[in-house]
Amino acid sequence: MKNVPLVGYTNKLSGRPGVEIDFKISSQTRSPIKAQLFRSISADPNPKGVGIVEESCEEFFLAQTFAGRNQPFYPGSYGKTASPLAVTAKSEFKVEMLVWPTQYCDHNQTLLTVGKTVLLIKPDGHVEFSFGGHTVCTPNPIKLNHWYKIDGRIGVEGQLSISATLVKQYATTQNVATESSKLAVRSGLDLDGIVSVGAKISLGFAEQLFNGKIETPQIWADGNLVANWNFSSDISGLSVIGKNCPNMDLVNHPTRGVKGAYWDGSEHNWRHKPEHYGAIHFHEDDIYDFGWDTDFSFKIPDTMPSGIYVMRISSDDHEDAMPFFVCPPLGKQTAKLCVLVSTFTYTIYGNHARPDYHAGWKDRIKDWQAYPHNPAEYSNYGLSTYNLHSDGSGICHASHKRPLFNLRPGYITFGEGDCSGLRHFQADSHLITWLHAKGIDYDIVTDEELHNEGVSAIKDYAAVTTGSHPEYHTSQMLDTLTAYSAGGGSLLYLGGNGFYWRIVRHREDTDLLEIRRAEDGLLAWASEPGEYYNAFDGNYGGLWRRNGRPPQQLVGIGFTAQGIFVGMPYNRVCHDPEFDWVFDGIEGNILGDFGFSGNGAAGFELDRIDPALSDGLNLAEGSSITVLAQSYDTDNNFMLVPEEQLTHLTNLSGGPEWQAKRADMVYFITEGGGQVFSVGSITFCGSLPYNNFDNNISRLLSNVLSRLIG
Numbered sequence: 001m002k003n004v005p006l007v008g009y010t011n012k013l014s015g016r017p018g019v020e021i022d023f024k025i026s027s028q029t030r031s032p033i034k035a036q037l038f039r040s041i042s043a044d045p046n047p048k049g050v051g052i053v054e055e056s057c058e059e060f061f062l063a064q065t066f067a068g069r070n071q072p073f074y075p076g077s078y079g080k081t082a083s084p085l086a087v088t089a090k091s092e093f094k095v096e097m098l099v100w101p102t103q104y105c106d107h108n109q110t111l112l113t114v115g116k117t118v119l120l121i122k123p124d125g126h127v128e129f130s131f132g133g134h135t136v137c138t139p140n141p142i143k144l145n146h147w148y149k150i151d152g153r154i155g156v157e158g159q160l161s162i163s164a165t166l167v168k169q170y171a172t173t174q175n176v177a178t179e180s181s182k183l184a185v186r187s188g189l190d191l192d193g194i195v196s197v198g199a200k201i202s203l204g205f206a207e208q209l210f211n212g213k214i215e216t217p218q219i220w221a222d223g224n225l226v227a228n229w230n231f232s233s234d235i236s237g238l239s240v241i242g243k244n245c246p247n248m249d250l251v252n253h254p255t256r257g258v259k260g261a262y263w264d265g266s267e268h269n270w271r272h273k274p275e276h277y278g279a280i281h282f283h284e285d286d287i288y289d290f291g292w293d294t295d296f297s298f299k300i301p302d303t304m305p306s307g308i309y310v311m312r313i314s315s316d317d318h319e320d321a322m323p324f325f326v327c328p329p330l331g332k333q334t335a336k337l338c339v340l341v342s343t344f345t346y347t348i349y350g351n352h353a354r355p356d357y358h359a360g361w362k363d364r365i366k367d368w369q370a371y372p373h374n375p376a377e378y379s380n381y382g383l384s385t386y387n388l389h390s391d392g393s394g395i396c397h398a399s400h401k402r403p404l405f406n407l408r409p410g411y412i413t414f415g416e417g418d419c420s421g422l423r424h425f426q427a428d429s430h431l432i433t434w435l436h437a438k439g440i441d442y443d444i445v446t447d448e449e450l451h452n453e454g455v456s457a458i459k460d461y462a463a464v465t466t467g468s469h470p471e472y473h474t475s476q477m478l479d480t481l482t483a484y485s486a487g488g489g490s491l492l493y494l495g496g497n498g499f500y501w502r503i504v505r506h507r508e509d510t511d512l513l514e515i516r517r518a519e520d521g522l523l524a525w526a527s528e529p530g531e532y533y534n535a536f537d538g539n540y541g542g543l544w545r546r547n548g549r550p551p552q553q554l555v556g557i558g559f560t561a562q563g564i565f566v567g568m569p570y571n572r573v574c575h576d577p578e579f580d581w582v583f584d585g586i587e588g589n590i591l592g593d594f595g596f597s598g599n600g601a602a603g604f605e606l607d608r609i610d611p612a613l614s615d616g617l618n619l620a621e622g623s624s625i626t627v628l629a630q631s632y633d634t635d636n637n638f639m640l641v642p643e644e645q646l647t648h649l650t651n652l653s654g655g656p657e658w659q660a661k662r663a664d665m666v667y668f669i670t671e672g673g674g675q676v677f678s679v680g681s682i683t684f685c686g687s688l689p690y691n692n693f694d695n696n697i698s699r700l701l702s703n704v705l706s707r708l709i710g
């Protein structure tokens with residue numbers, strides 16, 4: 001496995017004064033590590049802009065040096081009993097389970113172990129049952145992506161046998177013959193020990209990890225069922241209750257709420273027929289929490305201004321930089337403007353290995369002194385929910401409790417093209433840099449506080465602004481923003497493709513997020529039919545639009561077109577004198593034909609008004625949504641998002657496709673008196689720092705903010 005020489009992560013991405021942030025670091029060097037704290041102003045390494053800008057924070061954290069150490073991590077999910085199974089079999093013994101293998105590996109894949117007994121799939125696909133040194137193997141390999149009943153047993157005369165029976169395909173009743181063979185065993189039946197499912201535990205470490213689904217592992221002794229784990233019970237939990245046997249802990253978060261062998265298409269919600277969802281999908285590359293020990297902690301001081309901070313560590317020639325977000329004390333805002341940092345979206349994208357990454361980007365990374373490591377080169381650190389597991393299934397879990405390479409100052413998402421090529425944390429720093437340049441005070445609140453604290457986290461701000469891509473939301477977060485807006489708070493949505501996917505946090509490990517890529521939308525992978533309901537809470541996953549809460553109900557616009565990483569200008573379309581304040585000091589109608597993201601303010605992912613989807617929007621009486629500016633895809637660089645498409649000739653909006661492929665910059669006033677300004681483009685913020693912050697997008701946002709926060 002390839003390791004980064006010096007890397008770390010924090011237990012929390014954000015906190016208010018008094019909260020302690022733990023730093024967990026692994027070093028391959030033998031040298032001491034130095035830690036220094038900075039405030040992050042700009043995370044864009046592009047030398048054509050202001051570059052990386054950070055302020056020293058020695059008054060809050062004195063630089064310290066400490067001994068480094070290597071901290072290992074162990075990918076792969078499996079189940080393991082909390083205590084040994086105490087079983088005595090006088091003459092007969094049997095292990096039995098349903099198995100859906102998803103890939104052959106160059107190593108054995110363990111299905112179950114207990115004592116001297118091992119049931120596994122060999123690299124050639126044959127299933128092997130062994131007891132002590134005795135083995136028996138199926139004569140034929142099992143097929144991938146089919147359900148088998150696997151039965152390994154020791155008979156009364158000490159003979160070993162194994163069978164793998166193809167039980168059925170989903171929604172069919174097809175059966176084929178059992179394959180079995182026999183081998184005499186001369187030793188006794190020593191069966192006591194920890195039971196593991198999906199991996200073999202050797203000296204406390206899991207190895208020979210399995211890829212695929214397992215259902216209802218059972219152990220029989222002398223004709224009696226002595227251990228039985230029903231994986232369809234408490235599907236949202238992190239362990240499985242053992243029936244008359246020890247409970248089984250699930251390590252590294254395998255996927256639950258997936259179709260089992262008995263699923264027949266009659267039900268799609270696991271809560272209604274849990275017996276159809278008795279499988280757990282294990283992956284050899286599941287890893288979401290590295291579980292490293294803490295090297296040092298930092299308690300956020302009461303006097304520390306709300307902002308974005310970076311703990312930089314260095315040892316020999318190696319460096320790392322761990323960002324965290326400091327909010328003001330609850331109820332003690334220090335600014336009229338709140339910047340809502342999309343930490344859940346950052347986490348969902350954490351370690352996104354892009355398929356277009358290639359080593360040719362390294363020249364620019366070196367020239368710009370950008371963050372040097374890319375997730376595409378370190379898949380062993382766990383990839384993102386935009387990637388696939390090694391067996392081809394989509395990664396549906398995410399957590400920040402591991403090093404996230406793309407959540408680093410100076411990380412470049414796109415390593416070529418004539419712009420900075422930034423997204424997420426680094427792209428959002430264009431807004432932060434601009435606020436500093438303009439002398440506009442702001443507080444930081446992140447998705448974490450929005451979810452946990454509800455409207456009390458933001459209620460006192462005159463305005464709350466998003467960054468470039470607030471894409472992923474829990475129901476609690478949407479409820480909070482809706483209540484804030486209804487209560488008269490003003491919203492600035494300075495991004496594109498926002499409020500798009502529904503996510504959920506795990507009740508036991510709240511840093512663990514789940515996404516189901518259900519039904520449709522712009523998908524990195526597609527959830528299996530029958531698996532559209534979250535395992536974590538049983539709710540229907542996928543797009544908020546498919547859950548009856550399209551983004552148009554909150555911010556007036558919603559996702560309509562996706563393109564390459566290019567930006568276009570907006571055209572001013574509103575000439576009503578009532579809205580001249582928006583364009584004060586701006587000459588002409590062309591807005592944002594420049595920028596550090598895609599070279600234009602309207603780009604990459606675009607949102608527009610759709611009257612059919614904004615029914616729930618509580619507009620002020622007599623008020624309507626005003627379109628201030630628009631940007632059409634004149635060069636055909638964009639595609640209509642799938643949920644907008646009906647046939648090859650028709651789309652939902654009914655007009656020609658080009659009409660729907662646009663960004664709408666809008667303004668409206670809500671029933672509660674709050675104002676909403678939405679730009680409908682991911683690249684908007686990239687234009688703010690252009691020309692030393694002196695440009696018409698910068699001016700336009702200044703005008704809007706002046707109106708919203710006074």
Ligand SMILES: [Fe+2]
Binds near residue numbers: 469471497
């Ligand atoms: Fe996205």
